[in-house]
Amino acid sequence: MRLGAYALRRLLLVVPVLLAALFLTFALTRIVPGNPIDRVTGPYVSEERRAELKEEAYLDRPFYEQFALYTRDLLSGDMGTSYTTAQAVTKDIRERFPASFELVTYAMLVAVGIAVPLGILSALKRDTWIDQVARVVSVAGVSMPIFWLGLILLYVFFYYLGWLPGPVGRTGSLVETPDTTTGILTLDALLKGDPGAFWDAVKALILPVATLAFVAMAPIARLTRSSMAEVLESDYVRTARSLGLPARVVVLHHGLKNALIPILTMIAAVYGYALGGEVLVEIIFAWPGLGNYSYQAILNSDFPAIQGFVLVVTLFYMLIYLVLDLITATLDPRVKY
Amino acid sequence: MATQPWSDETRLGHLGDAVAAPGAPGRLGDILYQLRGNKATMAGALIIALVVLGALIGPFLTPYGPYEIDLAQESAPPSLSHPFGTDQYGQDVLTRVLVAARLDLLIALSAVTISMVLGVLLGAVSGFLGRRVDEAIMRSQDVVQAFPRFVFAMAIAWALGAGVLTVIVATAAVNVPGYARLMRNLMLSVKESQFALAATAVGNSRLRLLWRHLLPNCMAPIIVVSTLQCGWAILEAAGLSFIGLGVQVPRAEWGVMISMGLQDFLQGHWWIYTFPGLAIAFTVLGFNLLGDGLQDILDPRRRRA
Numbered sequence: 241m242r243l244g245a246y247a248l249r250r251l252l253l254v255v256p257v258l259l260a261a262l263f264l265t266f267a268l269t270r271i272v273p274g275n276p277i278d279r280v281t282g283p284y285v286s287e288e289r290r291a292e293l294k295e296e297a298y299l300d301r302p303f304y305e306q307f308a309l310y311t312r313d314l315l316s317g318d319m320g321t322s323y324t325t326a327q328a329v330t331k332d333i334r335e336r337f338p339a340s341f342e343l344v345t346y347a348m349l350v351a352v353g354i355a356v357p358l359g360i361l362s363a364l365k366r367d368t369w370i371d372q373v374a375r376v377v378s379v380a381g382v383s384m385p386i387f388w389l390g391l392i393l394l395y396v397f398f399y400y401l402g403w404l405p406g407p408v409g410r411t412g413s414l415v416e417t418p419d420t421t422t423g424i425l426t427l428d429a430l431l432k433g434d435p436g437a438f439w440d441a442v443k444a445l446i447l448p449v450a451t452l453a454f455v456a457m458a459p460i461a462r463l464t465r466s467s468m469a470e471v472l473e474s475d476y477v478r479t480a481r482s483l484g485l486p487a488r489v490v491v492l493h494h495g496l497k498n499a500l501i502p503i504l505t506m507i508a509a510v511y512g513y514a515l516g517g518e519v520l521v522e523i524i525f526a527w528p529g530l531g532n533y534s535y536q537a538i539l540n541s542d543f544p545a546i547q548g549f550v551l552v553v554t555l556f557y558m559l560i561y562l563v564l565d566l567i568t569a570t571l572d573p574r575v576k577y
Numbered sequence: 578m579a580t581q582p583w584s585d586e587t588r589l590g591h592l593g594d595a596v597a598a599p600g601a602p603g604r605l606g607d608i609l610y611q612l613r614g615n616k617a618t619m620a621g622a623l624i625i626a627l628v629v630l631g632a633l634i635g636p637f638l639t640p641y642g643p644y645e646i647d648l649a650q651e652s653a654p655p656s657l658s659h660p661f662g663t664d665q666y667g668q669d670v671l672t673r674v675l676v677a678a679r680l681d682l683l684i685a686l687s688a689v690t691i692s693m694v695l696g697v698l699l700g701a702v703s704g705f706l707g708r709r710v711d712e713a714i715m716r717s718q719d720v721v722q723a724f725p726r727f728v729f730a731m732a733i734a735w736a737l738g739a740g741v742l743t744v745i746v747a748t749a750a751v752n753v754p755g756y757a758r759l760m761r762n763l764m765l766s767v768k769e770s771q772f773a774l775a776a777t778a779v780g781n782s783r784l785r786l787l788w789r790h791l792l793p794n795c796m797a798p799i800i801v802v803s804t805l806q807c808g809w810a811i812l813e814a815a816g817l818s819f820i821g822l823g824v825q826v827p828r829a830e831w832g833v834m835i836s837m838g839l840q841d842f843l844q845g846h847w848w849i850y851t852f853p854g855l856a857i858a859f860t861v862l863g864f865n866l867l868g869d870g871l872q873d874i875l876d877p878r879r880r881r882a
Contacts, residue, residue, distance in 0.1 A: 261724060268735075269735075383862040384854075385816065385857045385861075388835055395847050399847075406843075407842070516731075520819065520820070535820055538731070538735055538821065538822060553725055557724070
């Protein structure tokens with residue numbers, strides 16, 4: 241199949257970028273002034289123990305050898321050991337990934353689910369109240385610091401009104417329930433048929449999802465509006481209208497379908513932004529995901545963990561990009577496979 | 578591969594047309610005329626003027642110093658003597674918000690200038706020379722854009738170690754590819770224009786053509802993007818400081834002040850983080866309104882007659 245061949249080629253193009261990104265991440269964690277081990281251990285660790293740690297992390301070897309060994313270990317699924325948790329970084333990441341995934345996925349679904357219809361409506365009803373609402377939302381969303389928005393929402397809905405749980409993560413306890421199947425709590429609760437657990441998970445998700453979604457929504461709504469407005473003024477939409485096609489068909493079939501490609505590109509870009517914002521949101525809400533993990537790692541100068549975090553998040557982002565690229569390719573007949 | 582939101586060609590691609598358009602549009606008098614017709618832009622310019630004014634003279638108008646500790650007034654709610662309240666060291670929040678404006682504006686302007694200069698150079702060379710050079714430069718930008726922006730900034734900031742200079746470098750580094758990409762596209766379109774051909778025909782050297790004829794004709798969209806980028810830089814820099822990778826406690830900086838507010842969140846001392854956050858939102862809003870307006874002015878399809 242032609243699309244299959246395109247997907248394969250697109251996947252192969254990812255490989256050099258991924259390797260370069262791997263090298264860049266590695267280089268960044270090694271150009272640290274002084275030796276990273278000195279930053280991890282602080283002044284109260286003996287010289288011998290330090291030498292031992294350096295050897296474990298290959299830090300006693302030349303740079304290129306370090307990179308070769310790191311890559312070799314990585315290929316066998318070993319990202320080193322975290323100095324914070326004393327566990328394998330891969331294990332740490334696997335434990336925390338579902339929490340982050342759940343948060344960012346819901347946030348993007350909410351953002352797209354509100355922003356795209358809002359953008360379409362404001363393009364259809366230009367200069368009416370709905371257009372003004374869309375405009376205010378998108379300007380506010382790109383101007384607010386996400387971590388501040390999270391704090392304000394927490395203050396209002398938890399501290400002041402007491403409607404929603406406070407900054408205590410997903411379950412209200414720092415210890416995660418071990419009997420999870422997927423790690424995605426809302427899904428697990430549904431699979432088990434436990435409405436109480438489901439509701440708890442939803443309640444914990446509302447504020448962090450709202451924070452992330454509000455900020456992610458703004459650029460999508462804005463681009464949808466301008467992209468739709470442009471398409472709606474085009475000749476083929478006028479033709480479709482003059483043929484007497486119902487408005488719904490014109491807007492969705494002729495309009496949205498043609499406006500969708502820039503929107504998809506924007507969604508991919510915003511996804512990358514959400515993955516960054518996720519770190520800040522997780523810190524505010526004590527969310528036990530990768531963002532919080534990276535924060536702890538930064539505080540402890542835990543370089544294997546930082547490296548692992550950057551790599552996994554970047555890989556995830558590249559995958560999202562790839563998927564959206566493939567969707568674009570199937571939608572746009574002009575894309576040559 | 579990656580297009581970044583708010584700073585990329587999906588939004589600004591059409592500005593290439595404005596550049597090539599001949600005649601008066603873009604002249605100072607015309608810009609002022611267009612500005613008057615656009616309330617949002619005026620509001621943006623006014624906000625920026627207010628913030629700059631506040632940063633310059635504000636700290637002299639309050640009776641406190643930004644690091645003046647008064648333990649008797651610890652975490653006091655807003656009152657007449659402390660309109661924005663005090664933080665957990667009894668420092669006046671209003672004074673600190675005003676003083677912080679200096680540091681935050683300085684960081685944003687420096688970061689944007691650095692990324693603009695680097696990105697414009699890379700993009701110009703890429704678009705002008707084309708072929709292998711273009712390929713090499715643009716692939717390197719792909720690598721940077723493969724990272725989620727803030728995550729990459731975190732990695733850089735961590736590697737360099739916290740500090741003001743670090744925030745500037747990290748914020749600048751993640752924004753270079755956006756400029757490079759935009760500049761390359763602009764360069765590709767002006768390179769083929771009539772005036773470039775004319776300039777070559779009358780005997781300008783390639784370097785002179787690039788420097789005197791092509792670059793100046795690409796600058797308008799670059800200026801627009803830079804205005805929007807200033808807002809971005811403030812958000813990114815404050816985010817880095819908030820997680821402890823940038824400016825450090827107790828320096829008066831908006832992100833740092835919000836992180837101090839977070840420590841006392843459960844005591845309900847909302848004023849410690851609310852006002853610095855409002856200051857950020859207000860300033861970034863100003864840059865966004867101004868940038869959007871400038872974009873409208875330079876876009877022939879959206880001009881007022």
